[in-house]
Amino acid sequence: MQRSSTTNKDRLVTLFLLVLTVSFLSPIFIVLMNSFKGKFFISDTPFVFPTDKTYVGLDNYVAGIAKIKFFNAFGMSLFITVCSVLVIVLFTSMTAWYIIRVKTKFTKTMYYVFVSSMIVPFQMVMFTMTKVANVLHLDNPVGLVFIYLGFGAGLSVFLFAGFVKSIPIEIEEAVMIDGCNPIQSFFKVVFPILKPVAITVAILNVMWVWNDYLLPLLIIGSDYKTIPLAIQYLKGGYGSIDMGAMMAMLVLAILPIVIFYLICQKYIIEGVVAGAVKG
Template sequence: MKNREVIRERILFILLLILALLYLFPMLLVLMNSFKGRFYISDTPFALPTAETFAGIKNYFSGIEKTGFLPAFGYSLFITVFSVGTIVLFTSMTAWCITRVKSKFSSFLYYLLVFSMIVPFQMVMFTMSKMANICHLDNPVGIIVLYLGFGAGLSVFIFSGFIKGIPHEIEEAAVIDGCGPIQTFFLVVLPILKPICITVAILNTMWIWNDYLLPYLVIGNNYKTIPIAVQYLQGGYGSRDMGAMMAMLVLAILPIIIFYLSLQKYIIKGVVAGAVKG
């Protein structure tokens, strides 16, 4: 009996190992091809690089040059970091305020924000990009406002759900001790919100870092983020530089993998929390 279980466990382990390798295969394939000459990729992507096809890191240089990857990385990083920071700060403030102050306007605002969560981006993409032009938000700083506005729904929703579970007494004690609303929030409430801040930050980071359509429509002509830079390489059919493409895909995946492996525990937890609530 014991022996049979051990054998079954072994078989399952090997099965999972094969599955895991299959799972990693597409990424490894891209990595391998990024070191091959540009003309040896499309036709024989599964062939290992040989002395003839090996191109070293040449593709990386041509890719970085063609797409302007370095500025793209900078824009992506800037937009993601500041948008996420802004979202966490302002939506936690809003969520706390409209959860604690019971009024008709509070619940109206709450339901309006929640409603925005179910609206797909295509519904507002045209009018939003026009609005961005009119309000001069079509630059890497202005786009932060758009992300705050469009990301507010989910973030306020998640924060509110958490805040409802915090006992009033803590805040009341702070008020008795002489705190105003601003001190109460920043000194007492915000530290309690820390775990949920991480969740909100991770969900928004994954969305904004990978977002293509919004930045493409609003700032794509002048400022390319990483997804836009990759899509830009596509060009006309047949004319595209597959070597540069492979190198750019590797460079685009790398930061996410590093982010994921270093914050894995929080990311999985945050994603599950976001899924169950959203």
């Protein structure tokens, strides 16, 4: 008796979760559905399926891709994200190792400065950083990667440093006695041990850089567009929004993230939890 009543309750909860999940994901499906409708049939009736009269096939996609040069934006987003994340993982792991292994007043101060920088909102340095980037001619995609390294250093150094502290120093000492210089011992011994944090750091930074809007807007926005800039341009650049093109481009903007998520789902969830717990 007791048993069957709990399983009934269980079923009810599962049903509730199912309904909740479907409604939770429905906004994405509604956008997908509307991306196949003519642009004048979207704003007023977004919850209606396309009919013979309103269905336009891939017209919105063709129009949208042409308008915002979607594939250029996609390439730019991909270039900046991949480069920034590689650079951040490589350089901040080295820095974190150096800061923890070499104990001086300077490294201690640097550690605290990195950690406290995490709390500073972007608006605080927004204007001055843009000026500094202009003066130093960093206002191009490669310069932007360099700026991402600088602005992302706080969190990444902090996460790596927390892990380096837990690595027994004897391993490195043994390798160095065997004749390895610090560069060799870092890449042959330390970096492989750091792999789990490196994945966490990489995932947190991919999520940040890929979706970032303000930094690329201010640094390279007048010459290049990443996906978020292109989407915003679709709205800002024309008097009235072409809702059809907007829906199609939203779908294309979401698609790469969903694919990335479904492939690396396990790492992403674990990485986010690890990053949050240590942060």
